Amino acid sequence: MTALTGAVLAQNALSAADLPQIGAPAIEYGTLSPVLAITATALIGVLVEAGAPRRARFGLQSAVAIVGILAALAATVWVSIHDLGKVSFEGTDLLARGKTVAEGALVVDGPTVFLWGLLLVFALVSMLMFAERGLEGGLSGFTGQAAVAPGGAGEREATMAGIEHTEIFPLAMFALLGMMVFPASNDLLTMFVALEVLSLPLYLLCGLARRRRLLSQEAAVKYFLLGAFSSAFFLYGIALVYGYSGSFTLAAIDTAVSNQIAGQNLLLAGMALISVGLLFKVSAVPFQAWTPDVYQGAPTAVTAFMAAGTKVAAFGALLRVFFVGFGGAQWDWRPLMMIVAVLTMVVGAVVLIRQTDVKRMLAYSAIAHSGFILTAFAGAYEGSAGTATITSVSAVMFYLAVYGFSTIGAFAIATLVRDGGGEVGHLARWAGLGRESPVLAGVFALFMLSFAGIPLTAGFMGKWTVFSAAWSGYAWPLVVAGVLTSAVAAYFYVRVIVLMFFADPEGDGPTVAVPSVMTSAVIAVTAAVTIVLGIVPGPVLDLAQNAGTFVR
Amino acid sequence: MSALVVAVLLPGLAGICLALARAVVSARGAAAAGAAVSVLSLICVVASWSARDGAYAGEVDHPWSTALGLHWHLGVDGISLPLVVMTILLCVLVCWSLAADVTSTTDDHEGAGVVLVALVLVIETASLGVFSALDLVLFFIFFELALIPMWFVIARWGDPGGGRLAATRFLMFTVTGSALMLVGFVVIAVTAGTLQIPTLADLPDPLTGTVPLLGGVAIAVGLAVKTPLWPLHIWLPDAHSKAPTVGSVLLAGVFLKLGTYGLLRVFVSVVPEPAARLAPYLGALAVAGIIASCLACLREHDLKRLIAYSSVGHMGFVVLAISTMSEVGVLAAVFASVAHGLITGLLFFNAGWLKQRYGSATFDALGRGLYTRVPRLAVVLLFAATASLGLPGLAGFWGEMLALRSTYEPSPALDRTLAWTLLTLAALGVVLTTAYFVRVVRRVLQGAATPRDDDIDLTRTEAGISAVLAVAIVLLGVAPGLLTGVIEPAVGAIVQVAP
Amino acid sequence: MSLVWPLLLSCALFGIGLYGVLARRNAILMLIGVELMLNAVNLNLVAFDAWWGDALRSGQSLTLFMIAVAAAEIGLGLAIVLGLFRATGSADVDLAVVDTDEQADGAR
Numbered sequence A: 001m002t003a004l005t006g007a008v009l010a011q012n013a014l015s016a017a018d019l020p021q022i023g024a025p026a027i028e029y030g031t032l033s034p035v036l037a038i039t040a041t042a043l044i045g046v047l048v049e050a051g052a053p054r055r056a057r058f059g060l061q062s063a064v065a066i067v068g069i070l071a072a073l074a075a076t077v078w079v080s081i082h083d084l085g086k087v088s089f090e091g092t093d094l095l096a097r098g099k100t101v102a103e104g105a106l107v108v109d110g111p112t113v114f115l116w117g118l119l120l121v122f123a124l125v126s127m128l129m130f131a132e133r134g135l136e137g138g139l140s141g142f143t144g145q146a147a148v149a150p151g152g153a154g155e156r157e158a159t160m161a162g163i164e165h166t167e168i169f170p171l172a173m174f175a176l177l178g179m180m181v182f183p184a185s186n187d188l189l190t191m192f193v194a195l196e197v198l199s200l201p202l203y204l205l206c207g208l209a210r211r212r213r214l215l216s217q218e219a220a221v222k223y224f225l226l227g228a229f230s231s232a233f234f235l236y237g238i239a240l241v242y243g244y245s246g247s248f249t250l251a252a253i254d255t256a257v258s259n260q261i262a263g264q265n266l267l268l269a270g271m272a273l274i275s276v277g278l279l280f281k282v283s284a285v286p287f288q289a290w291t292p293d294v295y296q297g298a299p300t301a302v303t304a305f306m307a308a309g310t311k312v313a314a315f316g317a318l319l320r321v322f323f324v325g326f327g328g329a330q331w332d333w334r335p336l337m338m339i340v341a342v343l344t345m346v347v348g349a350v351v352l353i354r355q356t357d358v359k360r361m362l363a364y365s366a367i368a369h370s371g372f373i374l375t376a377f378a379g380a381y382e383g384s385a386g387t388a389t390i391t392s393v394s395a396v397m398f399y400l401a402v403y404g405f406s407t408i409g410a411f412a413i414a415t416l417v418r419d420g421g422g423e424v425g426h427l428a429r430w431a432g433l434g435r436e437s438p439v440l441a442g443v444f445a446l447f448m449l450s451f452a453g454i455p456l457t458a459g460f461m462g463k464w465t466v467f468s469a470a471w472s473g474y475a476w477p478l479v480v481a482g483v484l485t486s487a488v489a490a491y492f493y494v495r496v497i498v499l500m501f502f503a504d505p506e507g508d509g510p511t512v513a514v515p516s517v518m519t520s521a522v523i524a525v526t527a528a529v530t531i532v533l534g535i536v537p538g539p540v541l542d543l544a545q546n547a548g549t550f551v552r
Numbered sequence B: 001m002s003a004l005v006v007a008v009l010l011p012g013l014a015g016i017c018l019a020l021a022r023a024v025v026s027a028r029g030a031a032a033a034g035a036a037v038s039v040l041s042l043i044c045v046v047a048s049w050s051a052r053d054g055a056y057a058g059e060v061d062h063p064w065s066t067a068l069g070l071h072w073h074l075g076v077d078g079i080s081l082p083l084v085v086m087t088i089l090l091c092v093l094v095c096w097s098l099a100a101d102v103t104s105t106t107d108d109h110e111g112a113g114v115v116l117v118a119l120v121l122v123i124e125t126a127s128l129g130v131f132s133a134l135d136l137v138l139f140f141i142f143f144e145l146a147l148i149p150m151w152f153v154i155a156r157w158g159d160p161g162g163g164r165l166a167a168t169r170f171l172m173f174t175v176t177g178s179a180l181m182l183v184g185f186v187v188i189a190v191t192a193g194t195l196q197i198p199t200l201a202d203l204p205d206p207l208t209g210t211v212p213l214l215g216g217v218a219i220a221v222g223l224a225v226k227t228p229l230w231p232l233h234i235w236l237p238d239a240h241s242k243a244p245t246v247g248s249v250l251l252a253g254v255f256l257k258l259g260t261y262g263l264l265r266v267f268v269s270v271v272p273e274p275a276a277r278l279a280p281y282l283g284a285l286a287v288a289g290i291i292a293s294c295l296a297c298l299r300e301h302d303l304k305r306l307i308a309y310s311s312v313g314h315m316g317f318v319v320l321a322i323s324t325m326s327e328v329g330v331l332a333a334v335f336a337s338v339a340h341g342l343i344t345g346l347l348f349f350n351a352g353w354l355k356q357r358y359g360s361a362t363f364d365a366l367g368r369g370l371y372t373r374v375p376r377l378a379v380v381l382l383f384a385a386t387a388s389l390g391l392p393g394l395a396g397f398w399g400e401m402l403a404l405r406s407t408y409e410p411s412p413a414l415d416r417t418l419a420w421t422l423l424t425l426a427a428l429g430v431v432l433t434t435a436y437f438v439r440v441v442r443r444v445l446q447g448a449a450t451p452r453d454d455d456i457d458l459t460r461t462e463a464g465i466s467a468v469l470a471v472a473i474v475l476l477g478v479a480p481g482l483l484t485g486v487i488e489p490a491v492g493a494i495v496q497v498a499p
Numbered sequence C: 001m002s003l004v005w006p007l008l009l010s011c012a013l014f015g016i017g018l019y020g021v022l023a024r025r026n027a028i029l030m031l032i033g034v035e036l037m038l039n040a041v042n043l044n045l046v047a048f049d050a051w052w053g054d055a056l057r058s059g060q061s062l063t064l065f066m067i068a069v070a071a072a073e074i075g076l077g078l079a080i081v082l083g084l085f086r087a088t089g090s091a092d093v094d095l096a097v098v099d100t101d102e103q104a105d106g107a108r
Helices: A002-018 A033-051 A054-082 A110-130 A153-161 A168-184 A188-206 A213-245 A250-259 A264-281 A290-297 A300-325 A327-353 A358-379 A392-414 A438-452 A458-472 A476-502 A517-535 A538-546 B003-020 B027-050 B080-100 B112-132 B136-145 B147-157 B163-192 B197-201 B210-226 B236-242 B245-268 B272-298 B303-324 B327-358 B375-388 B395-408 B416-445 B460-478 B481-493 C004-023 C027-052 C058-088 C102-106
Strands: A086-088 A095-101 A106-109 A417-419 B057-065 B070-076
Touching: A033 A054, A033 A168, A054 A110, A054 A168, A095 A110, A106 A110, A106 A168, A110 A168, A110 A300, A110 A392, A110 A517, A110 A538, A168 A188, A168 A300, A188 A213, A188 A264, A188 A300, A188 C058, A213 A250, A213 A264, A213 A290, A213 C004, A213 C027, A213 C058, A250 A300, A250 A327, A264 A300, A264 A327, A290 A300, A290 A358, A300 A327, A300 A358, A300 A392, A327 A358, A327 A476, A358 A392, A358 A458, A358 A476, A392 A438, A392 A458, A392 A517, A392 A538, A438 A458, A438 A476, A438 A517, A458 A476, A458 A517, A458 B136, A458 B163, A476 B147, A476 B163, A538 B057, B003 B027, B003 B057, B003 B070, B003 B112, B027 B057, B027 B070, B027 B080, B027 B112, B070 B080, B070 B112, B070 B136, B080 B112, B080 B245, B080 B327, B080 B460, B080 B481, B112 B136, B112 B147, B112 B245, B136 B147, B136 B163, B136 B197, B136 B245, B147 B163, B147 B245, B163 B210, B163 B236, B210 B245, B210 B272, B236 B245, B236 B303, B245 B272, B245 B303, B245 B327, B272 B303, B272 B416, B303 B327, B303 B395, B303 B416, B327 B375, B327 B395, B327 B460, B327 B481, B375 B395, B375 B416, B375 B460, B395 B416, B395 B460, B460 B481, C004 C027, C027 C058
Parallel strands: none
Antiparallel strands: A086 A095, A095 A106, B057 B070
């Protein structure tokens, strides 16, 4: 007995000596400050939920969220000034700035910081929409008691008592945290955790609409099941890539891919499965089925946050995984991505034409725009020294900025067009909005024109950049397909404008609710950005271009 | 800031101000302000032209976005100046007609007349921008900018029946066309590495091969929709006939020129080699358009639609001239564009006045014997019709004559046998044009008068507008050197000039 | 043991899970299907980890992470399904895309 124990102990001691020495990890707190600030904000939100009196909670929570985001934004600016030294790799002349942090788990480089800034601004604007209480008689657009059945006595009581779910703010902050870590992950493990941290709160938030709760709950179930389903594919892909390369780190995967160390089948299957998970998040065809239902069912503020934020995070991650990790195998994945891009654009634009609901329309528009962004991605143009031609990474980031602002603005307007039953979804009921409220209809028309890519709106500059990047990467069929589908989509956007300005209203026509300063600010800011990026895209575009390429 | 920038932006800014102040401005006041602003802008153009040094008058070139290689690059040369001046002239006249005639443009809506003036001014800025842009993307931006307000004008102020459908069709055709053109621009920009038109025109080794050819095809198709080139013209008759008078005048006078100017500036000069390969097709389509439009005109019963179809024919002559890719061809294209703008502007004004009087511009509604019923109006119509069919001594003659002359001696791009065949057919088109205008004269102007209560002869404004255009048409007809003298030195910017 | 056996088993598990998600209409059963798929991945990761002899044991680390995350996911998923069950009295989901507005109007 003793001998046996001794033997086991000896064996343990032996293997302990074999193990690598694990020291305390070095964490670059300064460089990670934006992420840490959002983490802290979310945790403070949880504490407020536990400690603050119910009456004060809503105001306090929204204030905490907004202050936290502003702090993180300031930290991001600080990081971009102080921590982005220039790095150039041997053998290439590509410019990259930044470094890996947290023992190689995350990488803070130019694209990361740009995407962080974008995400924080989108979150800030969305939080203003979350905090809007002017439209439902002093209550937010979220259900008062998620636990009780829709339309029952419990719901009425909660409404009468003015009970509100204030957890929405910490939940959104956790989602934002996931979104920020997702494109900054330097290994697949971190990326998976970030994916779940970003998705789980969003699944929950989708089911919290005050009006049409059944639709909202169904949307949440659908989003959750399909999301979990796609995560499983993503993970299976990670496992296969791990089997191929023996590591989760993108740089190590890159080395393995470039050296072709093992059978290619494992790698190809892994890449395909990982792309399923990521393409699901960006709602690319054929993984787009959830998008219209979820966009329609979720509370509009959440839809706006999700549409802009998830897209930024997921495209950031998609670019990083495929450009850094699988860059050596780009001739394997690019043809596939080109097909996905064309399918996404065509399906998005063609189905868009049939839509009769505003939020579903914006959902298909989101799908079509994913296709446009995918053209730049599939172009995979990484630039070369001495030329100023826009790279794929910069084009995607600029397009994300353009699209995010327009889409949040469009959803903000969708919250204002109402009747007795809440928001008016049916497009036919939007007829005559131009007479009811010319300013609102005009701004919505501006967003439509931007989606259609008409010059002097941000959308045009975005389209120019992605198509130019795609062409530079010799993906010319995508450019042709993209331009033609954007003409098809333009037809629909124009029809919406015609409907608002020229059609006769149905019955009394829609009423336009007078929002508080929150939603007004959202609409004003997004409209201003849409115009400014259309007329003076230079600064933001230079920012995107100077972000350089990914640090490996 | 250069005077040219002021000239381009002033009308648009004034239009935006007017639209914002529509509650306090009367439609008449707005139209007067619009005319005044346009005159100011003309003065600015003339000032920057007279102060020119170098190839482009009033040239400004500021980097706009370095990442895209986009420049704020404007300048006017001999090719664009005639079109710029014609655009401003037509806009002044349009504003004048709006100032005098607010009843037909205002309805129950507060400030609608002001908005119409504002839209006209934005269209003016956009067109001036196209004619003076020297950067491909800037060209495209102004090109599209012109579209949206015009679409609004047709949809909102057009005929109640079918106006909106015509407007949508107009928009869809032109948006699709511009989308293709944008593809072409992306191709050219990426292959050549620059967006600046003068640089592209002077590339030491011009773009050749399949990729620029693809780009050239995309650009040509996009512009052909706008020009319009047969068979892409089908949006045009409806858009013209359903549009309000000001819309038709600007469509015919200015919009079609965006297409032909584009063919010269961003097609022939930027991608000369692909253009040369496409020239025979362009020429053949142009002549097909001439013949087809003449045949359509021969059995058309609506004056506005007839004029619209005749525009397709005239644009056919312009494109034929461009397809020769010779010096005379360029000269002819610009001359015929300007002449067509003035003449068809007058024709559409005329048709609009008739439509306003009789509620419709069909021959049945107009009746017969306008000579006796509204003698002065009838004479103006006769004058415009004869100018349009190319009577020597009027502006239209030189346009067509030069176009035919250039087809007789094309550049090597166009096979001579083909060119002469086209020449013969185009000459047949001239005869047919005469035939259908004579038919109009016989059917509407002559004959036993069918008097109606609303037979009102030219008002003072109408007479004024007619006089201005008539003087311009006669002037260019008698002294074409005024225009050719301006154009000729700049022809080298478009095609290689033989030493 | 050859690497092929655990991989085959994992493949089979994943396939069964996939079939479960696609074929079932009950949200709980679909969730179980997803769990099967996740556990297939776990098996895969552990097998690859052992095969590579990874000094950092990163495959096993991810497995631990996945177990934790999957627990959170199930908790949250059950909460969402419970909400739907309270509202409709059933946990059936119809994943067919509803492309009309009747559903929206009906639920108003």
